[in-house]
Amino acid sequence: MKKFLFNFIFPYLLYVLIFVWCWTIRESRKKKESEDYIQSISGSYILTLWHGRIFYLFYHLRRRPDFHLLISPSVDGDLLARLAQLMGYSVIRGSTFKKTVSSTRSLIKILKRGERIIIIADGSRGPRLKAQSGCIQIAGITNSPLIPMTYGAMRKIELNTWDRFVLPLPFTHCTINFGDRISVPHRPDGQVIQNKQKELEESLNFLTEASE
Numbered sequence: 001m002k003k004f005l006f007n008f009i010f011p012y013l014l015y016v017l018i019f020v021w022c023w024t025i026r027e028s029r030k031k032k033e034s035e036d037y038i039q040s041i042s043g044s045y046i047l048t049l050w051h052g053r054i055f056y057l058f059y060h061l062r063r064r065p066d067f068h069l070l071i072s073p074s075v076d077g078d079l080l081a082r083l084a085q086l087m088g089y090s091v092i093r094g095s096t097f098k099k100t101v102s103s104t105r106s107l108i109k110i111l112k113r114g115e116r117i118i119i120i121a122d123g124s125r126g127p128r129l130k131a132q133s134g135c136i137q138i139a140g141i142t143n144s145p146l147i148p149m150t151y152g153a154m155r156k157i158e159l160n161t162w163d164r165f166v167l168p169l170p171f172t173h174c175t176i177n178f179g180d181r182i183s184v185p186h187r188p189d190g191q192v193i194q195n196k197q198k199e200l201e202e203s204l205n206f207l208t209e210a211s212e
């Protein structure tokens with residue numbers, strides 16, 4: 001009974017809570033042309049963001065089954081996967097921390113089919129605001145551009161977690177901000193990966209500061 005409530009009832013309650021919470025928020029776009037570009041571009045790409053900026057973007061990008069999310073095969077992951085499906089995303093079960101090879105292969109297959117994925121730039125464990133190499137390598141293997149994104153909130157709570165997770169308060173104003181695409185050469189070497197990590201970090205931090 002407990003498992004049934006956790007896997008099937010609780011996700012619906014969370015879905016309603018998130019939807020109502022975010023429905024009260026007024027929204028604007030910092031660079032409308034950047035988001036218009038994402039809506040019109042064909043083929044694969046990788047949307048990427050900081051872990052602490054998941055909450056409102058999870059709502060903003062809803063009802064996009066062409067966006068694939070990688071969610072860990074844990075008990076908490078079961079809940080999140082069900083919630084993501086209710087929000088209209090496609091879900092891949094795997095981990096960037098364990099079984100990295102199989103998870104990466106799944107993401108590569110999706111991109112090679114011309115579909116899109118969303119990757120957390122600083123991963124599920126951090127360090128905070130430090131882009132991991134995985135998304136750079138996947139972008140290079142699949143010739144898919146990285147597109148950074150973030151949001152800022154006028155009134156918010158910043159949780160005391162490793163990622164300083166941001167919760168915009170109900171009835172506040174959020175600014176959505178998409179950056180320019182970052183191209184990665186095919187199968188980049190170590191130096192190129194480091195350079196692209198730095199470029200992605202600078203882009204995401206600039207976008208976040210501009211959105212606040």
